[in-house]
Amino acid sequence: MPKIRRKTFAAREDLIERASEVAKKKGFSFYAFLNEILQLTLQAEEMGVSLRSLIEERGLLKAAKEASFVLGLENLWYEMTDIACEKAKRRTLECWVEAGAWLAKRYVSGGIKNPFLAFKRDLEAFTWNVSELDVEEGKGEVSIRIISPKFSESYTFLLEAFLESALETFGYTRFNKDVSRGTIRMKAYRGKS
Amino acid sequence: MSVGQSKSKRLIPIPEALLRGLMEASSNEGKPLNRYIEEALQQAIKVFETGQNLKGMVHYFEILQSQKASGAIFTPLTVFDFMTSKVYITDKEKLLDVWFKSGKWYGKYLTEKFEDPVQALADLLQAARWDLNEVNVKEIDGKIKLRCTSTALTKEGTELLLKFISGALDGMKCKILKSEFMKGLILVEFTLCT
Numbered sequence: 001m002p003k004i005r006r007k008t009f010a011a012r013e014d015l016i017e018r019a020s021e022v023a024k025k026k027g028f029s030f031y032a033f034l035n036e037i038l039q040l041t042l043q044a045e046e047m048g049v050s051l052r053s054l055i056e057e058r059g060l061l062k063a064a065k066e067a068s069f070v071l072g073l074e075n076l077w078y079e080m081t082d083i084a085c086e087k088a089k090r091r092t093l094e095c096w097v098e099a100g101a102w103l104a105k106r107y108v109s110g111g112i113k114n115p116f117l118a119f120k121r122d123l124e125a126f127t128w129n130v131s132e133l134d135v136e137e138g139k140g141e142v143s144i145r146i147i148s149p150k151f152s153e154s155y156t157f158l159l160e161a162f163l164e165s166a167l168e169t170f171g172y173t174r175f176n177k178d179v180s181r182g183t184i185r186m187k188a189y190r191g192k193s
Numbered sequence: 194m195s196v197g198q199s200k201s202k203r204l205i206p207i208p209e210a211l212l213r214g215l216m217e218a219s220s221n222e223g224k225p226l227n228r229y230i231e232e233a234l235q236q237a238i239k240v241f242e243t244g245q246n247l248k249g250m251v252h253y254f255e256i257l258q259s260q261k262a263s264g265a266i267f268t269p270l271t272v273f274d275f276m277t278s279k280v281y282i283t284d285k286e287k288l289l290d291v292w293f294k295s296g297k298w299y300g301k302y303l304t305e306k307f308e309d310p311v312q313a314l315a316d317l318l319q320a321a322r323w324d325l326n327e328v329n330v331k332e333i334d335g336k337i338k339l340r341c342t343s344t345a346l347t348k349e350g351t352e353l354l355l356k357f358i359s360g361a362l363d364g365m366k367c368k369i370l371k372s373e374f375m376k377g378l379i380l381v382e383f384t385l386c387t
Contacts, residue, residue, distance in 0.1 A: 006206040010227055013201045015234050022241045031206075037237040038211055038230065040247050045218045047254065051236035054250045057257055061320070064267050071321035072273065074264040076295040080288070084276045087283040092276070099269040126267040162269075 060125050067103060067122060074129055078152040085154040096158045100165030108169060116142075116170055140191065142172060146184040153181040160184045256320045259313075263302050265321065274347060281349040289356045296357035300364020310365050311337060311385070314358070322354075336370065341379040348376040355379045 016030070023033035044054055064071075084092045107115035120135045127133050132147040144163060151159070160179045163186065167175075172188035179185070212226075219229030240247050280288050300310065307313035311330055319328040324345040331338050341354065355374045362369055362383055371382040 005209040007209050007212050008204040008206050009212065009230060010202040011205050011231055011234065013203050015231055015238070016203055016205065018238050019234055022238055026241065034205065034234070035207065035211065037233060037247065038207065038215060040237075040251050041233040042211070042214045042218060043251055044254070045221075047251075047258070049254065050222075051233055051240075051247075054247075054254050055236060055240060057254050058245070058250050061253070061257065065323045068270045069267040070270050070273055070324060071260055071265045072268050073295050073299065074266045075298075076291060077266060077268055079291050079295075080276050080280055083280045083284055083287065083291075088279050091279065095272055095275040096269075099272045102271065103269065128261055129264065129266045162272075 063122055064126055067106065067126070069126055074150065078150075078155050081155045081158060082152055085158070093158065093161055096162045097165040100162035101169045104166035104169035119166065119170070140189060142167060142170075142188045144184065144186045144188075147182065149182045151182045156181050156184060160186065164188075252316070253320060256313075256316055259303075259306055260317065260321055262306075263299065270324065274350065277353055278347060278349050281353070288353065292353045292356040293360035293363075296360025296362075297364040298360075299357070300361035302364075303361065304365050311339075311362075311367070314361050314365075315339065318358075324350075335384065337367075337383055337385065339379075339381045339383070343377045346377045351376055351379060355381070 019033060019037075020030045023030045026033065028036070041051055044051055049057075081092075104115075104119060107119045110118075112118045116137055120137070123135060124133060127146075129150065130146055130148045132145065134143070134145040136143050144167075146159070156179060160177065163184070164175060164177075167186075167188045171190055173191065174189040176187040177185070215230060216226055219226045222229065224232075237247055240250060277288075300314070303310035303313045303317075315328045315330045318325060318341065322328075325341050325343045327340070327342045329338075329340045331340075339358065341358070343351070346354070351374050355372060358379065358381060359369060359372060362381065366386045367383045368386055369381060369383045371380075373380050
């Protein structure tokens with residue numbers, strides 16, 4: 001068996017100790033553990049990402065799961081939305097409105113310091129298919145702009161209802177909307193007038 | 194000097210080939226090699242300490258990327274369940290056809306993208322459909338058995354998912370020998386066509 005040539009690098013002792021403890025728990029030797037980590041780091045690098053991004057992406061799926069979202073194919077989803085709207089528009093709309101309120105309530109009741117910011121962050125993460133998404137929160141108002149040429153008409157209107165319902169749960173009561181297929185422009189205000 | 198920099202250091206031997214790759218990667222990121230490796234080590238420790246698996250995470254990322262590329266979107270589960278059950282009542286055949294065709298396209302996509310598209314399908318289902326408790330693929334006597342179980346899936350949802358899987362296997366040019374379902378359980382037996 002050919003001997004593997006090795007070189008050395010200097011690493012922080014405290015880090016090595018922590019890594020050794022983790023390796024021991026996992027039933028690896030420190031060197032086997034280190035080699036695996038470094039190989040996976042390079043594998044991730046080849047995919048154009050860092051380990052930090054991997055952790056963040058894993059967090060995205062976890063967040064989506066906790067928010068009760070599932071992944072489905074876009075075309076299939078638009079077709080189903082169209083059929084559902086054609087057959088039971090009112091009930092379909094109600095269902096989206098309920099889902100929007102439920103999602104927002106989850107943030108509002110979750111003991112989060114800034115629930116709207118958490119909602120905004122997740123909304124941005126979950127809508128990776130959208131070409132343009134801007135959510136801006138000002139003093140007593142929020143503006144949302146979504147542009148996606150791929151949206152079907154029904155999907156656009158249902159998504160708008162979903163967002164409006166979510167914003168209502170966050171305490172916004174008045175809305176200015178401009179909605180057409182693939183485009184949602186919405187401004188929401190707190191208070192009565 | 195920061196606390197991190199004042200820690201004592203130890204020399205660690207690693208395979209030369211691996212080190213060369215790391216030197217290239219650290220240079221691409223414009224970081225000194227030691228810092229690059231230490232950061233990787235820190236991130237990996239964080240992953241393991243939170244009970245996760247780094248290898249699984251890399252695999253997960255690949256899956257997520259292919260999901261993004263295939264045009265997958267996040268949908269509220271309650272809405273998803275409502276739509277499937279509502280449309281199922283009024284347009285069952287149309288809906289089953291839509292799911293089959295969608296699956297077929299997906300099967301072709303996976304064949305182009307992955308060396309083992311059947312395993313990729315199972316992994317993707319497991320990762321993207323967390324309403325499934327288990328997605329299992331096993332080869333027994335030259336036949337491949339795929340099993341999905343779920344305690345959350347509705348009967349309609351189960352049938353539609355089976356249609357999607359059947360479409361995907363058709364898109365991969367697999368020959369389905371047997372398929373059956375009941376609420377929350379899908380069993381498909383098939384062979385790979387060469």
